[in-house]
Amino acid sequence: MSQDQTEQEWPLFEVFIRSKQGVSHVHAGSLHAADARMALENARDVYTRRNEGCSLWVVPSAAVTASSPEEKGAFFEPSESKIYRHPTFYDVPDDVECL
Amino acid sequence: MDSKQLEAFDSHVAGEGKVEPKDWMPDNYRQTLIRQISQHAHSEIIGMQPEGNWISRAPSLRRKMILLAKVQDEAGHGLYLYSAAETLGVSRGEMDQALLSGKAKYSSIFNYPTLTWADAVAIGWLVDGAAITNQIPLCRCSYGPYARAMVRVCKEEAFHQRQGFEGMMALAKGTSEQKAMAQGALDRWWWPSIAMFGPPDDDSPHSAQSMAWKIKRFSNDELRQKFIDMAVIQAQALGLEIPDPDLKLNEETGHWQTGPIDWDEFWAVVKGKGPCNRQRMTHRRKAHDEGAWVREAAMAFANKQQQKSEKAAA
Amino acid sequence: MDAVIATALRFGDNAMVLGQRLGRWVSRSPTIELDVGFANQALDLIGQANLFYELAGRLEGKGRSADDLAFLRGADEYYNVQLVEQPNGDFAQTVMRQVLYAAYADIVFDFMAKGSNDDLAAIAAKGQKEMAYHFRHAGEWVIRLGDGTEESHARSQKALDFLWPWSHELFAYDAVDEKMVRQDVLPDAETIKKQWMESLGEVFERAGLIINEDGWQPGGGREGVHSEHLSYLLTEMQVLPRTYPGTQW
Numbered sequence: 001m002s003q004d005q006t007e008q009e010w011p012l013f014e015v016f017i018r019s020k021q022g023v024s025h026v027h028a029g030s031l032h033a034a035d036a037r038m039a040l041e042n043a044r045d046v047y048t049r050r051n052e053g054c055s056l057w058v059v060p061s062a063a064v065t066a067s068s069p070e071e072k073g074a075f076f077e078p079s080e081s082k083i084y085r086h087p088t089f090y091d092v093p094d095d096v097e098c099l
Numbered sequence: 100m101d102s103k104q105l106e107a108f109d110s111h112v113a114g115e116g117k118v119e120p121k122d123w124m125p126d127n128y129r130q131t132l133i134r135q136i137s138q139h140a141h142s143e144i145i146g147m148q149p150e151g152n153w154i155s156r157a158p159s160l161r162r163k164m165i166l167l168a169k170v171q172d173e174a175g176h177g178l179y180l181y182s183a184a185e186t187l188g189v190s191r192g193e194m195d196q197a198l199l200s201g202k203a204k205y206s207s208i209f210n211y212p213t214l215t216w217a218d219a220v221a222i223g224w225l226v227d228g229a230a231i232t233n234q235i236p237l238c239r240c241s242y243g244p245y246a247r248a249m250v251r252v253c254k255e256e257a258f259h260q261r262q263g264f265e266g267m268m269a270l271a272k273g274t275s276e277q278k279a280m281a282q283g284a285l286d287r288w289w290w291p292s293i294a295m296f297g298p299p300d301d302d303s304p305h306s307a308q309s310m311a312w313k314i315k316r317f318s319n320d321e322l323r324q325k326f327i328d329m330a331v332i333q334a335q336a337l338g339l340e341i342p343d344p345d346l347k348l349n350e351e352t353g354h355w356q357t358g359p360i361d362w363d364e365f366w367a368v369v370k371g372k373g374p375c376n377r378q379r380m381t382h383r384r385k386a387h388d389e390g391a392w393v394r395e396a397a398m399a400f401a402n403k404q405q406q407k408s409e410k411a412a413a
Numbered sequence: 414m415d416a417v418i419a420t421a422l423r424f425g426d427n428a429m430v431l432g433q434r435l436g437r438w439v440s441r442s443p444t445i446e447l448d449v450g451f452a453n454q455a456l457d458l459i460g461q462a463n464l465f466y467e468l469a470g471r472l473e474g475k476g477r478s479a480d481d482l483a484f485l486r487g488a489d490e491y492y493n494v495q496l497v498e499q500p501n502g503d504f505a506q507t508v509m510r511q512v513l514y515a516a517y518a519d520i521v522f523d524f525m526a527k528g529s530n531d532d533l534a535a536i537a538a539k540g541q542k543e544m545a546y547h548f549r550h551a552g553e554w555v556i557r558l559g560d561g562t563e564e565s566h567a568r569s570q571k572a573l574d575f576l577w578p579w580s581h582e583l584f585a586y587d588a589v590d591e592k593m594v595r596q597d598v599l600p601d602a603e604t605i606k607k608q609w610m611e612s613l614g615e616v617f618e619r620a621g622l623i624i625n626e627d628g629w630q631p632g633g634g635r636e637g638v639h640s641e642h643l644s645y646l647l648t649e650m651q652v653l654p655r656t657y658p659g660t661q662w
Contacts, residue, residue, distance in 0.1 A: 007192070007391065007394065007395065008395075008398050009190060009191065009192045010394070010397070010398065012182075012185065012191075029179055029182050029248070029251075030182040030185070031178060031182060031446065032191055032444075032446070033446070034394075034397035034398050034400065034401040034557070035397070035400070035401040035404065037553060038397065038401075038553070038557075041450070041549075041550055041553070042446040042449075042450070045446065045449045045450045045453050046175050046178055046446060046449050049168075049171070049172075049175065049255075049449075049453070050255070066121065068121060069119070069121050069122045069123065144445060147439065147440040147448070148440055151439055151440045154436045154437075154439060155433065155436060155437060155649050155650060156649060156650065156652050156653060157653075158484075158653035158654055158660075158662040159480045159484070159654075159662045160459060160462065160463045160466075160479055160480055160483055161480075162662055163436075163459055164456055164459055164460065164463075167436055167439065167452050167455055167456050167459070168452070168456060170439055170440070170452065171439065171448070171449055171452035171453070171456075174439070174440075174445050174448040174449045174452070175449055177445055178445055178446065178449070181445075216653055216662075266662075269661060269662055270662075273660060273661060273662075274657065274660055276657060276660075277657070277660065382440070382441075385441075386440065386441045386442065386443075389441075389443070389503070389504075390442065390443025390444060390447075390504070391443075392562070392564050392565055392568070393443035393444075393504045393558070393565070394443055394444065395561070395562055395564075395565075396557060396558050396561025396562045396564070396565030397557050397558075397561060399561045399562045399565075400556075400557040400558075400560055400561040403560065
């Protein structure tokens with residue numbers, strides 16, 4: 001067995017970047033790091049070389065709980081029929097201002 | 100395999116639907132993508148070496164900074180691609196091992212040497228030019244994480260080819276020694292660059308399925324032609340001569356036709372007989388081996404810290 | 414030489430030589446992420462060198478460009494401290510050299526940025542942020558390695574023992590520096606040494622490393638006296654401009 005197979009792989013982190021004040025952090029990708037501080041520095045070096053951000057989050061990938069594709073129907077289709085939640089559902093006269 | 104599932108997948112993809120990591124996908128699709136994305140990542144990583152060879156000797160502060168930034172981008176792009184491949188269930192460690200053991204391939208163009216400064220510059224112009232031709236259609240690849248990584252890569256690489264052309268221009272318009280250096284680099288890199296698109300279509304085993312799955316959008320020959328048409332005009336603007344006595348414009352098609360590509364040489368380099376295959380692999384393995392104690396130490400430190408915080412919490 | 418020009422050259426040379434050293438790691442680092450990190454730090458440093466050289470060239474008024482100053486001066490005309498020209502060695506030695514220099518430059522630039530010379534202040538303000546990050550990055554690595562495995566601890570202690578003698582030169586002020594202190598451009602040596610020891614003391618304590626003084630204090634970089642290493646570094650770096658004089662690239 002080679003040395004590398006015994007080498008413990010560094011955990012994966014997901015990287016989120018806030019591109020400027022006033023907008024949300026957005027997922028940018030992932031990377032490996034031994035610890036969270038290293039993940040933050042790696043994220044800074046790898047994902048913000050071109051002024052992409054003013055704030056960074058790193059989250060261990062293992063901590064993400066995701067909905068599964070099999071549940072896509074049950075999760076998301078019920079809202080498709082609730083068209084009354086959208087403003088375009090309502091007919092209002094064109095000539096009323098401030099609406 | 101469930102044939103209905105496969106049928107649904109094929110029609111979803113045929114209708115330009117995107118595939119995300121946890122979606123069901125045929126095993127072949129997964130394996131094709133793992134192979135292609137990891138090879139692409141390995142190419143970025145090995146590709147750091149021929150240009151990196153001139154970082155310490157770049158002839159001006161400006162050129163040094165440009166080259167450092169560019170080689171750095173290659174490392175970054177390798178990382179984006181490795182993480183895209185990881186979403187398919189292969190680990191970074193497995194991919195590293197595949198590269199280091201020689202099992203995985205990388206673009207064979209990086210097995211050529213950068214003998215002069217002009218070679219490092221010509222890589223930017225020709226190899227990055229070829230790579231961009233290849234990569235732009237990949238931004239629309241059916242597999243979401245790969246397509247997104249490619250969007251990022253293409254956006255960042257926009258400067259690579261331009262700086263390469265600008266650097267060639269400085270040489271081609273410079274002293275006679277510089278011009279000779281530039282011509283020498285073009286002579287060395289022209290044929291490998293056009294071979295970089297891979298074997299001709301009738302000799303490309305994986306292409307048809309990849310096209311159907313929208314992993315690939317254009318055939319090797321189509322992409323090669325697109326690149327040749329651009330590069331010929333750029334070479335003319337530089338006042339350099341493309342090392343191909345048979346090169347001519349086909350008046351009917353409007354495309355430039357080259358002489359025959361030496362596919363024996365291409366396959367020899369793919370199979371390890373290029374001028375630098377061994378050097379590139381030795382370099383990569385040395386970096387990996389010499390870094391082992393660092394990676395272990397960081398992990399040991401992280402484990403100790405975690406134990407400490409667990410103890411404190413208990 | 415005018416004290417401001419000399420100071421610009423000294424800090425330019427520190428950055429140039431250290432940047433050249435770090436650039437060597439790209440494609441050779443323990444992880445690809447560190448390749449990216451080293452490239453960033455090398456770029457910061459070469460960027461600093463460029464600004465300091467432009468200023469020195471302008472003040473000198475002999476028409477020398479930043480490139481002329483970088484590529485056409487020999488080792489005896491380079492005025493960096495000898496610490497930064499010491500070889501990369503292993504990763505432990507490189508991050509140790511980085512933490513020693515970055516802690517110093519962070520403090521000096523912080524002062525210089527608020528100092529009386531506007532030209533130097535502008536460069537220092539930019540450089541200070543960069544060096545503060547280098548200190549953080551290198552400092553964390555020193556801690557990880559110091560408190561990692563037995564091997565990494567041993568390598569780190571060895572790196573510290575090897576490099577420590579060259580750290581004294583950082584505070585070995587000469588007449589130029591004293592003039593800059595009087596003009597409120599540089600902080601006095603005692604003050605920065607104290608702050609520097611505080612920053613590093615915390616790192617070394619967490620890393621479990623100890624400083625072994627052996628009384629040897631090499632120096633002379635400020636006057637152009639160097640170790641054997643610098644000439645090799647410059648020979649490699651300057652090969653093209655020296656081989657093809659007067660050529661534009």
